[in-house]
Amino acid sequence: GENVEQHPSTLSVQEGDSAVIKCTYSDSASNYFPWYKQELGKRPQLIIDIRSNVGEKKDQRIAVTLNKTAKHFSLHITETQPEDSAVYFCAAGSSASKIIFGSGTRLSIRP
Amino acid sequence: EAQVTQNPRYLITVTGKKLTVTCSQNMNHEYMSWYRQDPGLGLRQIYYSMNVEVTDKGDVPEGYKVSRKEKRNFPLILESPSPNQTSLYFCASSLRDRGQSPLHFGNGTRLTVT
Numbered sequence: 001g002e003n004v005e006q007h008p009s010t011l012s013v014q015e016g017d018s019a020v021i022k023c024t025y026s027d028s029a030s031n032y033f034p035w036y037k038q039e040l041g042k043r044p045q046l047i048i049d050i051r052s053n054v055g056e057k058k059d060q061r062i063a064v065t066l067n068k069t070a071k072h073f074s075l076h077i078t079e080t081q082p083e084d085s086a087v088y089f090c091a092a093g094s095s096a097s098k099i100i101f102g103s104g105t106r107l108s109i110r111p
Numbered sequence: 112e113a114q115v116t117q118n119p120r121y122l123i124t125v126t127g128k129k130l131t132v133t134c135s136q137n138m139n140h141e142y143m144s145w146y147r148q149d150p151g152l153g154l155r156q157i158y159y160s161m162n163v164e165v166t167d168k169g170d171v172p173e174g175y176k177v178s179r180k181e182k183r184n185f186p187l188i189l190e191s192p193s194p195n196q197t198s199l200y201f202c203a204s205s206l207r208d209r210g211q212s213p214l215h216f217g218n219g220t221r222l223t224v225t
Contacts, residue, residue: 009151032211043201043216044154089153093210098144098169103153 002027004092006102014110019077021105023090026071030092033066033073034099038087047088048075077107085109113138117202117217124192125225132187132220134202142205142212143185144169145177147198148219154201160185192224 005024013019025033034049050057050064050073057064061080066073073092077084087106093099115136124130136143144159146169156169160179174196176188185204189196200220205212 006153030210034213036214043218044214045216046213049213095211097210098156098159099210099214101154103151 002097002100004090004100004102006090006105008105009103010106010108012108012110013080015080015082017080019080019084019107021075021088021090021107023073023075023092023102024071025073025092025100027092027094027097027100028071029094029096030071031095032093032099033064034091034093035064035075036089036091036101038089038104040086044089080109082109082111113215115202115204115215115217117200117220119220120218121221123223123225126193127191130189130192130222132189132200132202132222134185134187134217135183136185136202136204136215137183138204138206138215139182140204140215141182141207143179144203144214145175145185145187146201146203147171148201149198157187157200189222192222194224196222197224198222 031052036044037047038044061078063076087104089104090102091099118133141162145157146154155171157175158177160166202217203214205214
């Protein structure tokens with residue numbers, strides 16, 4: 001079946017450095033790619049999303065890139081801060097298919 | 112305030128004792144869904160509903176039931192819970208199109224079945 005692979009499963013970076021999380025999807029019909037952040041003990045919340053007609057989208061310190069040919073998309077967080085520590089989920093979906101989630105990346109920011 | 116409300120937040124029960132987890136949204140969303148979250152497995156979809164009286168199975172529907180009698184409510188029913196249903200459950204809703212709109216999640220229900 002369709003799936004989304006997410007790497008790495010855990011990531012530790014020094015405060016102020018950048019973090020990159022990568023995802024690969026299998027369904028070529030996917031055209032919507034959201035990213036969710038889940039802080040400890042809380043619900044997942046959308047932080048950024050991108051649609052297939054756009055190759056890159058940025059919102060302050062967060063950016064997402066999409067390579068439809070390779071079926072890859074990535075989340076980039078620059079100038080990381082302690083409050084960026086959380087689990088991040090990528091996902092892929094289309095009008096014909098449900099959203100499928102990656103398995104998550106636990107990001108830790110070292111002071 | 113626009114939100115998805117789940118109850119209860121925590122539930123401990125015994126094997127075989129029927130339970131219901133409620134979910135309600137006040138955003139007039141058409142699409143609602145239930146997920147379970149287990150360590151290392153991410154968010155797996157249990158059931159979803161495209162609109163009133165329209166429900167369908169997700170990836171892990173065994174042992175669960177749902178209903179969508181009203182647009183705002185989408186309860187999750189465990190007729191005979193078993194220990195392998197111990198998990199963190201999230202209800203979510205979106206405006207339309209199951210794979211095209213941002214999902215709004217409830218606060219979660221942590222279920223323990225002994």
